[in-house]
Amino acid sequence: MDLIVGAGPAGCAAGILLARAGRDVLIVDRALPRDKLCGGLVTDKAARLLAERLGREFPAGVVAQSSRAFEICDGPELLNRAEGTRLLRFVDRPRFDAWLVEEALRAGCRVEKGECSGFQGQTARVSGADVPFQALIGADGVFSAVGKAAGRALPGKSLAVGLQVDVPRAACPALxxxxxxxxCFGYLRLGWGWVFPKGGMLSIGLGGMPGGREDVVEAFRRFLEDCGAAGARGLKVRGAKLPNESWLREPGSGSVFLCGDAAGFAEPLTGEGIHFALLSGVLCAESLLAGGDAASRYNAACRAGITRLFDQARRARDLLLREPFRSLAMRRFRSGTGVMERFLRVLSGETDYAGFFRGSLPGG
Ligand SMILES: Cc1cc2nc3c(=O)[nH]c(=O)nc-3n(C[C@H](O)[C@H](O)[C@H](O)COP(=O)(O)OP(=O)(O)OC[C@H]3O[C@@H](n4cnc5c(N)ncnc54)[C@H](O)[C@@H]3O)c2cc1C
Known part of the structure; x- marks a missing residue:
């Protein structure tokens, strides 16, 4: 039996493909239904992945709003607005996650409530019971119990922090x-704020790697004030950690596989994790189904499809967010939309950061 810990995008994507291929799959999650704090921006490359590798069109019912437009601010100043060719979808995350679980059930997975506290050999401990497995997939998020038991926990210092509130539009007249x-840049040295439109609501958040003396809560308060949302009644600020500075080079070992946030797979510049969770789940299932040394195959696939891009993204982040490049980047944003349009092409998966920088060179 394949045991998957975590019923998020990574665990469900792996489970769907394994169960469809006829394997016996049990997915356990300690929180069902899940309530994952998230901006809910899903890029077009994730929608293509769902269609091409999981055979499912993006579920329209979970999309609160979609847009091709993208705006950049430096502090309260709007620098520019660009339109891409591909859709950005803003999803209602609980509904998106519930749809993934339904798809996993439809594919033949069993999905049960249960908390994994680790494993030894080929047996995992789930809610006090021993569960033998053939393959164990740790898709249990940034503080993965499977990763910890495998000696591959992500270092606490490598994690970014994200704060977010959901505000009714009416409570935020400026937006x-x-x-x-x-x-929006200018609130954290190595991070940025976001406002994502979701029908009648706005998701307003701030995330990044706080430096020595930076106070993230205070920075978020300033950001909310600049958004005109600080006075909204009953604001419920939520916070969570997400992978940022480190990701596993070898997320598979023997019969244990780490996917999604558990492997550190959130893109270090954008924080995008949903696509990479889905993708790593798909790569893990495909590696297992191919037989032979599945762990080596999975590690090679993650290198080619995920971590090569992450290495580029980290270099891009350091260029974009550190002086003197930061000021230069803000000037480029202000003076035209070319850089933003190229960035939208990276987001939608049409090119990578090497392509982005090639396009930024004179004559590019
Ligand atoms: C504030 C914030 C905003 C974000 N915004 C975006 C965004 O706009 N777009 C985007 O693409 N990404 C965003 N992300 C990142 C994205 O949410 C994650 O990368 C993505 O959810 C990872 O999916 P996953 O399946 O790996 O893990 P998760 O979605 O974290 O799922 C892990 C599951 O494992 C379960 N679990 C954990 N431990 C155990 C255990 N011991 N036993 C059993 N079950 C367990 C949990 O209950 C959970 O359901 C954001 C993250 C944060 C924190």
Missing amino acids: AGLDAARI
């Missing part, structure tokens, strides 16, 4: 008409 993804 009541927002129809684009808005990204």
Whole structure:
């Protein structure tokens, strides 16, 4: 039996493919239904992945709003707005996650509530019971119990912090008409704020790697004030950690596989994790189904499809967010939309950061 810990995008994607191929799959999650704090921006490359590798069109019912537009701010100043060719979808995350679980059930997975506290040999401990497995997939998020038991926990210092509130548009008149993804620099040295439109609501968040003396809560308060949302009644600020500075080079070993956040697979510049969770789940299942040395195959597939891009993204982040490049980047944003349009092409998976920088060179 294949045991998958975590019923998020990574665990469900792996489970769907394994169960469809006729394997016996049990997915356990300690929280069902899940309530994952998330901006809910799903890029077009994730939608293509669902269609091409999982055979499912993006479920329209979970999309709160979609847009091709993208805005950049430096502090309260709007620098520019660009339109891409591909859709950015802003999903209601609980509904998206519930749809994934339904798809896993439809494919033949068993999905049960249960908390994994680790494993030894080919047996995992789930809610006090021993569960033997053939393959164990740790898709249990950034503080993965499977990763910890495998001696491959992500270092605490490598994790970014994200804070977010969901605000009714009416409570935020300055942004009541927002129809684009808005990204705002100037609040954290190695991070940025976001405002994502979701029908009648706006998700306003701030995330990044806080430096020595930076106070993230205070930075978020300033950001909310600049958004005109600080006075909204009953604001419920939620916080969570997400992978940022480190990811596993070898997420598979023997019969144990780490996927999604458990492997550190959130893109270090954008924080995008949903696509890479789905992708790593798919790569893991495909490696297992191919037989032979599945762990080596999975590690090679993650290198080619995920971590090569992450290495580029980290270099891009250091260029974009550190002086003197930061000021230069803000000037480029202000003076035209070319850089933003190229960035949208990276987001949608049409090119990578090497392509982005090639396009930024004179004559590119
Ligand atoms: C504030 C914030 C905003 C974000 N915004 C975006 C965004 O806009 N777009 C985007 O693409 N990404 C975003 N991300 C990242 C994205 O949410 C994650 O990368 C993605 O959810 C990872 O999916 P996953 O399946 O790996 O893990 P998760 O979605 O974290 O799922 C892990 C599951 O494992 C379960 N679990 C954990 N431990 C155990 C255990 N011991 N036993 C059993 N079950 C367990 C949990 O209950 C959970 O259901 C954001 C993250 C944060 C924190």
